[in-house]
Amino acid sequence: MNELLDPRNDFLFKRIFGSEENRDVLLAFLNQTFIEANSQPLTEITLLNPYTEKDAPRDKQSILDIRAKTAGGELINVEMQLFNKYDTEKRTMFYWSKLYSGQLQKGQPYNKLQKCVAINILNYAFLPNHQYHSVFHLREDRTGIPLIDDIELHFLELPKLDDHAVPVVNGGLVNWLLFLKDVDKSNWEVLTMHDPMLKKAMTTLEFLSQDAEARRLYEDRQKYLHDEASMIEGALAEGEKRGQAIGEARGEARGEARGEKKKAVEMTLELLKLGVETSIIAKASGLSEEEIKALKNQNN
Incomplete structure (x- = not known):
């Protein structure tokens, strides 16, 4: 039997949570997320971009997110990020804004806009806190008064789950996050004891792990994600190296400039002692006449 694939791979994550046959799995996961954030659970969702064969990772630049709509018309975007692509907050706001503004057709009024929720599951630590689940809204700083409830951002940071949680x-x-973080089957029985939908997610993972085509596509995507992460890290390292080199070069240049300035000042002082005219000293030393006059006054 093949070893279990990693459900944090965005291709596999969408197969498990973003297919029509597993819409109930996504609903259960979303409800656990919202319940923990003290929000009302959902009764029904519609998948707006369900998994299809077009989602196969042959298109390396594809964003394998999951978009759904609630019975009340609210939009939800779920994205799994296996590696840190940096600028996470700006990336989140950019995709949230596209989801929000994309609701309006030409000529429609703004009151047609519905609430949009972005849920980011991160395989890396991001926020400067110890919470594995952080939720953001738009509030007034001092009073906490909500401006509007249309924006809601969730960050689920898997590394912040204690290894012994x-x-x-x-x-x-x-339990859902432990399943995503650690696919060790020895924990599955207790994880699924009171959650049949989590059990269905695990069964789907087992099935896909034994499917040759799913495994091939998973490995293609995994390779791309690793290559992309390496490229980003390499670019950052190269940028730091260049920045350091530029800093050192500027330091050397400043040192040389200070040395030249010192020589010019020493020359000026000698010429002043000889009574040479200021205009001639300026041409010889490279100092301005104002600088030469200031040195003359100091010397006197």
């Missing part, structure tokens, strides 16, 4: 017996978001 205990599964919640009655079910909960922690």
Whole structure:
């Protein structure tokens, strides 16, 4: 039997959570996320971009996110990020804004805009806190008054789950994140004890792990993600190296400039002692006449 594939791979994540046959799995995961954030659970969702064969990772630049609409018309975007592509906050706002503004057709009024929720599952630490689940809204700084409820951003940071985190017996978001973070089957029984939808997610992972075509596409995507991460890290390292080299070069240049300036000042002082005219000293030393006059006054 083949070893289990990693559900944090965005291609595989969308197969598990973003297919029509697993829409109930996505609904269960979303409800655990919202319940933990003290929001009302959903009753129904519609997938706006369900998994199809076109989502196969042959298009290396594809964003394998999951978009859904609630019964009330609110839009939800779920994205799994296996590696840090940096500028996470700006990336999140950019995709949220596209989702939000994309609702309006030409000539429609602004009151047609519905709430949009972005859920980012990150395989890296991002925010300067110890919470694995952070939620952002638009609030006034001092009073906490909400301006509008249309924006809601969730960040689920898998590394902030303690390695020894205990599964919640009655079910909960922690169990879903432990499943995503650690595919060790020895934990599955307690994770799924009170959550049949999580069990369905695990069964889907097992099936895909044994499917030759799914495994091939997974490995293609995994290779691309690793290559992309390496390229980004390499570019950052090269940028730091160049920045350091430029800093050192500027330091050397400043040192040389200070040396030349010192020589010019020493020459000027000698010429002043000999009574040479200021205009002639300026041509010889490269100093301005104002600088020469200031040195003359200091010397006197």
